[in-house]
Amino acid sequence: MNKPFDNRAWFLVLPVFLLVAFSAILPLMTVVNYSVQDTFGNNQFFWAGTDWYVQLLASERFHQALGRQLLFSAIILLIQIPLGVLIALCMPRKGWTVSLTLVLMALPLLIPWNVVGTIWQVFGRGDIGLLGYTLNRIGLDYNYVNNIGDAWVTIVVMDVWHWTSLVALLAYAGLRSIPDAYYQAAKIDGASRWSIFRLIQLPKMKHVLIIAVLLRFMDSFMIYTEPFVLTGGGPGNSTTFLSIDLVKLALGQFDLGPAAAMSIVYFLVILLLSWVFYTVMTRDENERQGGAS
Amino acid sequence: MAAITLDRLAHSYLPHPSAPSDYALKPLDITWRDGGAYALLGPSGCGKTTLLNIISGLVAPSEGRVLFDGTDVTRMPTEHRNIAQVFQFPVIYDTMTVAENLAFPLKNRGLAKAEINARVHEIAEMLDLRGDLNRRAARLTADAKQKISLGRGLVRSDTAAILFDEPLTVIDPQLKWELRAQLKQLHQKVGRTMIYVTHDQTEAMTFADTVVVMYDGGVVQIGKPVDLFQRPAHTFVGYFIGxxxxxxxxxxxxxxxxxxxxxxxxxxxxxxxxxxxxxxxxxxxxxxxxxxxxxxxxxxxxxxxxxxxxxxxxxxxxxxxxxxxxxxxxxxxxxxxxxxxxxxxxxxxxxxxxxxxxxxxxx
Amino acid sequence: MSLVLQNVSKKVGKATHIHDVSLELPAGSLNVLLGPTLSGKTTLMRLMAGLEQPSTGRVLFDGKDVTGVAVQTRNVAMVYQQFVNYPTLSVYENIASPLRIAKVPRTELDARVREAAALLRLEPMLARTPLELSGGQQQRTALARALVKRAPLVLLDEPLANLDYKLREELREELPKIFAATGSILVYATTEPSEALQLGGNTATLDRGRVTQFGPTIEVYRRPVDRLTAEVFSDPPMNFVAADIARGVARLSGDVTLPCIGPLSGVPDGRVTLGFRPNHLHLRRLDGDAVSIHATVSVVEITGSESFIHVRHAGDEWIALSHGVHELKPDHPVELYLDPHKMFVFGADGRLVAAPLPAAAAA
Structure with a gap:
């Protein structure tokens, strides 16, 4: 497809560039600046070079936080993407139930992050929380404050509850765009339900699923508020994800240099992984286009 | 293969139709012989698509019956009717090759591999698709994709009827000539019952032995192309054809x-x-x-x-x-x-x- | 007012979409861009409108260079294949929208909207919204909006492609009349040769981004400059056959000889391609000089008034278009008559060497 081209269009994009420069690039450069210096307060800075980076990359604490973060994102993607698609497949396509379902699905997305954390914090408490109390009453020893497994399960369930609707809504939009003729043709061809899913629905949903995976990956990889409110990173450091660790480092210990270096590395990891996801998921397509004569 | 009988068939989208204008399809009685080529011709909104959907099983008629070779299929779902359909826009399985597309209906019916292979090659030969068998179907031109849709219907030996819903809409005029002639030849070769829905008189008249002209939910004339042209039963037919x-x-x-x-x-x-x-x-x-x-x-x-x-x-x-x-x-x-x-x-x-x-x- | 394209090319990445096009469209002219899908019609229109900038070359409007000028300031109207209207506005407000933007005074606006609505027979629907209209009426609304603007350049990109055959025929007849009064330059893209012929005016034939010929429509049809143009501008497709010319005789494959008379006289010896339109391949001898040939029937299509007889002859596939109903059996021999007076002669490079003389009656 051809797009109109006019050099003056750049002027229209200029405000965005300025905004990005002020809101992203300048602060980022400040962080870069911090990451290569050392300070002991009083606004005195000393050149540190790559020291902080070397220290960070070698640090056990960073490795563990990174590991926890990767594990968390992996679990989230493995649960939310298939579950979201499944929900989208079950959602009604006609009638008055459509709008009702859409509203219900959108509800969790409208709740602020810190409120979500608070809701689950109360919900999971053994003394007054509906979930915690019920579990304990039926004989399950559940305590997210002390038990590492329970803490993880609670955070994962909380995130699934909060964000699966996003995946479902995106997948639903993809499903809705498939013309009826495809389903009819598949019926005529005698295709099974599974074949219809694999050969028609999945390929046609692919583009929105790529977006869903990227969104959910980036979001889950940067998760901060909910676990901070719920567990504060504990018990121990068992739910201290990268972002929580970063805040502890920067604000708790006021180690601006190492924290800045960690921010940069954090940022690069997200960028790298997103790029890998995107390339892998669209590889098939590029091959197809490249091969077409 | 089958003869198709429409027995006092009528359809209304309203629960209690009374006036004739309440019907999307006014009562009609038609018998189509086995192996014939038929066209439903009329302007948009004339009821031809409703009729096609009733035959394919997508819409259950509010009155009357549909018989395939004497068997009542009125309430039978699409997948059990043994029909094939070519749609206005090509419907193909993007991720499969041409051969896999053609083999798909047979694979679903559990045929042996050797038999599937033989059928696929036979149909590909018939449709001039031999050279493309191992290409991704998504990469082909619109006319080739339409041939694949048709091929998926032809490949089955149990197809009672093949339905066409304005299949040449997205085809360039030059290729239309080729595809139309191929379709006609194909009908003469395979002798399946074919029903072709269109608003284009040339397509209807050249394809069909018998054309059903529809207007405002009703059939205004059924006849051979020559009769429709030379002796229109209604001034609408005279206006619409020619x-x-x-x-x-x-x-x-x-x-x-x-x-x-x-x-x-x-x-x-x-x-x-x-x-x-x-x-x-x-x-x-x-x-x-x-x-x-x-x-x-x-x-x-x-x-x-x-x-x-x-x-x-x-x-x-x-x-x-x-x-x-x-x-x-x-x-x-x-x-x-x-x-x-x-x-x-x-x-x-x-x-x-x-x-x-x-x-x-x-x- | 006139629109001039000077050596305009458009490259996107490595692909060249438009190759060195020069056109001069005078004021008040109707110009058809004729070519198959992806031949560059839409790109050429977008270059004319200023929606795209040419990679090389200039666009002159009224003698002024407008190459870099944005579409908003050029006063262009455009109608698309899809029915593009504001869905929530009434037909009246849809038609009025360009005038509201131009801040036309209320009384003048009302007069102009009603005038445009009258021309396109939309008066009874002015209060409805586009979704309550039929496809034909929706497209009429879009056309009225283009008309009311009184833009000096009106671009129509296959405006009738999504309409029923019969509606298309009617609008095709009305459009030139409607726009003739405005004095605008009209550019009309289509894939259908019959549409170009019915619209008349001038035609530019396009093939893979090149304008192969530009001139009065009927002249391009009668004297296509090369084989590509003849192919683009024929419906049904022109028949071709290779021939060797020597000693006053053209020898065709299948051992057929034509005397070098009419357009063939004076053609230098050597290898040429002969082209003839399907309506000049006859079932009867209509001309004393006609030469009989023996072909094999592939398939016959009958429209009611005419028969399209697809035949094979010595490796070539031809179509004969004959009046009346001729039911010939497939794979049977048929005797046809080639009229040497109706031959187009194309040289080895594809250029036209000679064309049939138009009949005296056509003058």
Missing amino acids: SPGMNVLPATIEGRVAHIGSSSVFLADDYPTLPAGKIEIGVRPENIALKTGAEGLPVRITRVDDIGRIRIARTVFEDHEINVVLPEDTPIPTDPRAVPIADRVHVYADGHIVDASPVRGHA
Whole structure:
């Protein structure tokens, strides 16, 4: 497809560039600046070079936080993407139930992050929380404050509850765009339900699923508020994800240099992984286009 | 393969239809013989798509039955009806090769690999797709994709009927000629019942042995293309088929003469008992000559469109527009008179054709 | 007012979409861009409108260079294949929208909207919204909006492609009349040769981003400059056959010889391609000089008034278009007549060497 081209269009994009420069690039450069210096307060800075980076990359604490973060994102993607698609497949396509379902699905997305954390914090408490109390009453020893497994399960369930609707809504939009003729043709061809899913629905949903995976990956990889409110990173450091660790480092210990270096590395990891996801998921397509004569 | 019977079939989207206008499809009785080529022709909103959906099982009719070879399939879902369908826009499985696309309906029915292979190659040969068998179907042109859709229907030996829903919509004119002819040849070769839905008269007339012309939810005429062209049962058919459509002029009939305004034309027959209603004569532009002399209607030529192999003279006679088709190389006289061929002039009462013979009455 | 394209090319990445196009469209002219899908019609229109900038070359409007000028300031109207209207606005407000933007005073606005609505027969629907209209009426609304603007350049990109055949025929006849009064330059893209012929005016034939010929429509049809143009501008497709010319005789494959008379006289000896339109391949001898050939029937399509006879002859596939109904059996021999007076002669490079003389009557 051809797009109109006019050099003056750049002027229209200029405000965005300025905004990005002020809101992203300048602060980022400040962080870069911090990451290569050392300070002991009083606004005195000393050149540190790559020291902080070397220290960070070698640090056990960073490795563990990174590991926890990767594990968390992996679990989230493995649960939310298939579950979201499944929900989208079950959602009604006609009638008055459509709008009702859409509203219900959108509800969790409208709740602020810190409120979500608070809701689950109360919900999971053994003394007054509906979930915690019920579990304990039926004989399950559940305590997210002390038990590492329970803490993880609670955070994962909380995130699934909060964000699966996003995946479902995106997948639903993809499903809705498939013309009826495809389903009819598949019926005529005698295709099974599974074949219809694999050969028609999945390929046609692919583009929105790529977006869903990227969104959910980036979001889950940067998760901060909910676990901070719920567990504060504990018990121990068992739910201290990268972002929580970063805040502890920067604000708790006021180690601006190492924290800045960690921010940069954090940022690069997200960028790298997103790029890998995107390339892998669209590889098939590029091959197809490249091969077409 | 199957004969298809539509038994007092009617459909309304309303729960309690009463007036004829409540019906999307007015009651009809049709039998289509096994192996025939049929077309449903009409403008959008005429009910042809509703009828097609009833045959394919997508819509359950509110009245009447659909029979395949005598078996009632009215309530049978699409997948059990053994039909195939080619849609307006190509429907193919993007992720599969051409061969996999063709094999898909057979694989789903659990046929042996060797048999599937043989069938796929046979059909690919028939459709000129042999060279593309191992290519991704998504990469092919629109006409090749339509052939694949058709091939998925042909590959099965149990297909009762193949339905076409305006299949040439996205095909360029040059390729349309090829594909249309291939389709016709294919029908003659495989002898399956085929039903073709279109608004394009050329596609309907060239494809089908029998054309069903529909208008406003009802069938206005069923006939061979030649009959539809030469003896339209209704002025709508005359208008809709033929390009330009039939000229229709209000007239009073007296013996074998039709008086139109202050002039008159000859008829081939008498019409002693005309039904009441608005009387008109209809004559095709192809059946009018422009001559000098005293016969026919004196016309004024407003424009002559040269469209290559024919010319269309747009003429006016006393507020009535009359189109005349002139074959290539025919001169246009000065002070022309429009002279219709007498036995190609039909008389219509309230839009319905009047039979010249008083015994039969109108259809 | 005139629109001039000077050596305009458009490259996107490595692909060249438009190759060195020069066109001069005078004020008040109707110009058809004729070519198959992806031949560059839409790109060329977008270059004319200023929606895209040419990679090389200039666009002059009224003698002024407008190459870099944005579409908003050029006063162009455009109508698309899809029915593009504001869905929530009434037909009246849809038509009025360009005038509201131009801040036309209320009384003048009302007069102009009603005038445009009258021309396109939309008066009874002015209060409805586009979704309550039929496809034909929706497209009429879009056309009225283009018309009301009184833009000096009106671009129509296959505006009738999504309409029923019969509606298309009617609008095709009306459009030139409607726009003739405005004095605008009209550019009309289509894939269908018959549409170009019915619209008349000038035609530019396009093939893979090149304008192969530009001139009065009927002249391009009668004297295509090369084989590509002849292919693009023929419906049904032109028949071709290779021939060797020597000693006053053209020897065709299948051991057929034509005397070098008419367009063939004076063609230098050597290898040429002969082209002839399907309506000049006859079932009867109509001309004393016609040469009989023996072909094999592939399939016959009958429209009711005409027969399209697809035949094979010595490795070539041809179509014969004949008046009347001719039911010939597939794979049976048929005797056809080639008229040497109706031959187009194309040289080895594809350029036209000679064309049939137009019949005296056509002058």
